[in-house]
Amino acid sequence: MAEIFKNIPEIKYEGKNTKNPLAFRYYDADRVIMGKKMSEHLPFAMAWWHNLCAAGTDMFGRDTADKSFGAEKGTMEHAKAKVDAGFEFMQKLGIKYFCFHDVDIVPEAEDINETNRRLDEITDYILEKMRGTDIKCLWGTANMFSNPRFMNGAGSTNSVDVYCFAAAQIKKALELTVKLGGKGYVFWGGREGYETLLNTDVKFEQENIANLMRMAVEYGRSIGFTGDFYIEPKPKEPMKHQYDFDAATAIGFLRQYGLDKDFKMNIEANHATLAGHTFRHELRISAINGMLGSIDANQGDYLLGWDTDEFPYDVYESTMCMYEVLKAGGLTGGFNFDAKNRRPSNTYEDMFHAYILGMDTFALGLIKAAELIEDGELDAFVEKKYESFKSELGQRIRSGNTTLDELATRAQQMGTCPTPDSGRQEYLESIINRALFS
Ligand code: XUL
Numbered sequence: 160m161a162e163i164f165k166n167i168p169e170i171k172y173e174g175k176n177t178k179n180p181l182a183f184r185y186y187d188a189d190r191v192i193m194g195k196k197m198s199e200h201l202p203f204a205m206a207w208w209h210n211l212c213a214a215g216t217d218m219f220g221r222d223t224a225d226k227s228f229g230a231e232k233g234t235m236e237h238a239k240a241k242v243d244a245g246f247e248f249m250q251k252l253g254i255k256y257f258c259f260h261d262v263d264i265v266p267e268a269e270d271i272n273e274t275n276r277r278l279d280e281i282t283d284y285i286l287e288k289m290r291g292t293d294i295k296c297l298w299g300t301a302n303m304f305s306n307p308r309f310m311n312g313a314g315s316t317n318s319v320d321v322y323c324f325a326a327a328q329i330k331k332a333l334e335l336t337v338k339l340g341g342k343g344y345v346f347w348g349g350r351e352g353y354e355t356l357l358n359t360d361v362k363f364e365q366e367n368i369a370n371l372m373r374m375a376v377e378y379g380r381s382i383g384f385t386g387d388f389y390i391e392p393k394p395k396e397p398m399k400h401q402y403d404f405d406a407a408t409a410i411g412f413l414r415q416y417g418l419d420k421d422f423k424m425n426i427e428a429n430h431a432t433l434a435g436h437t438f439r440h441e442l443r444i445s446a447i448n449g450m451l452g453s454i455d456a457n458q459g460d461y462l463l464g465w466d467t468d469e470f471p472y473d474v475y476e477s478t479m480c481m482y483e484v485l486k487a488g489g490l491t492g493g494f495n496f497d498a499k500n501r502r503p504s505n506t507y508e509d510m511f512h513a514y515i516l517g518m519d520t521f522a523l524g525l526i527k528a529a530e531l532i533e534d535g536e537l538d539a540f541v542e543k544k545y546e547s548f549k550s551e552l553g554q555r556i557r558s559g560n561t562t563l564d565e566l567a568t569r570a571q572q573m574g575t576c577p578t579p580d581s582g583r584q585e586y587l588e589s590i591i592n593r594a595l596f597s
């Protein structure tokens with residue numbers, strides 16, 4: 160088959176001083192950090208939709224990039240050309256995983272039966288491609304937000320017919336995920352939310368979403384899907400109020416409806432910042448609840464209020480992310496670049512530059528986070544901060560063996576309360592700078 164990305168070589172690690180734009184400066188797949196290879200710490204994935212489908216169309220203008228890959232768009236030839244392009248792209252970068260929505264891999268037909276036939280055909284082709292490589296599927300999902308039938312939601316729709324179409328798409332996407340050996344299955348509830356309470360029954364909608372997820376778990380397990388289901392929280396866009404606002408909200412929802420054993424979080428950096436949180440906060444909340452599953456690795460723009468899905472370049476953020484991931488013992492999923500080139504970065508070369516940037520940003524973050532953990536000063540500070548709870552009384556408070564009366568009596572005996580020790584925030588921030596810039 161003809162090479163698509165001509166003039167782009169296999170991307171190799173050349174070290175931090177290289178000026179070669181088509182080389183890694185930090186991502187050295189076999190380098191061992193804290194006992195594991197970089198490639199094992201960082202299972203990177205290509206997002207089918209941004210990399211192979213999105214071509215720069217925005218609300219004000221049409222495509223700037225050519226993603227036809229030599230075939231006519233909207234045909235099965237084009238769908239296959241995207242598979243060829245995707246595999247060549249991943250192989251040249253050493254990326255071992257991909258993520259997909261059903262409608263990313265084939266053009267959707269009018270009739271769902273024809274769409275399903277196309278999905279069977281293309282996944283046979285993808286499987287064939289996978290056989291000659293060590294590339295695998297990280298996760299699959301159903302796009303239940305683009306088609307007009309989902310304008311009032313998918314699981315949250317007012318229409319039983321639409322609800323059945325959502326079920327059919329999930330069923331098929333689960334079958335395809337299993338067929339491709341996918342490790343996870345994602346629910347990002349694009350239209351699961353509302354614009355106004357004047358026409359919305361929130362309780363009704365949330366119960367229906369939970370039921371759809373329950374049926375997905377039952378069906379997935381019945382066809383041999385042993386991986387994790389993920390919720391990908393996002394607070395807004397496209398809906399004004401999204402039900403999966405952030406990790407804490409999504410975890411509460413899963414527990415309320417008894418779905419917490421089968422689901423984890425897929426945390427996206429840009430969604431975290433839209434929710435008014437740091438990326439790191441969302442990772443920590445997921446981790447302490449045993450629900451840190453996978454990551455959509457991208458970056459937002461603090462000056463813009465929407466999901467800009469930029470390739471991550473901020474090493475401070477990637478260091479903080481990797482600090483959380485290392486502390487949590489790694490991910491069961493991976494790092495999916497849910498990111499797109501800026502509209503004027505419209506060449507094939509730009510696609511490679513973007514992934515090199517993202518992979519290097521996380522590799523450098525991993526190196527710096529490991530340094531911070533091995534240095535131990537931050538951990539030691541946090542440990543010391545809570546040391547008063549190591550006392551006999553502190554231990555009893557921790558294990559729930561005190562009463563309000565006992566504690567109040569002690570406070571009254573003391574009369575005045577000593578001020579706790581300083582939080583030392585500025586000094587601790589200087590430790591991060593020391594690791595990043597020394
Ligand atoms: C949308 C988003 C999605 C999900 C998958 O903001 O992040 O692409 O990752 O549906």
Ligand code: CO
Nearest residue numbers: 391427455497
């Ligand atoms: Co995402």
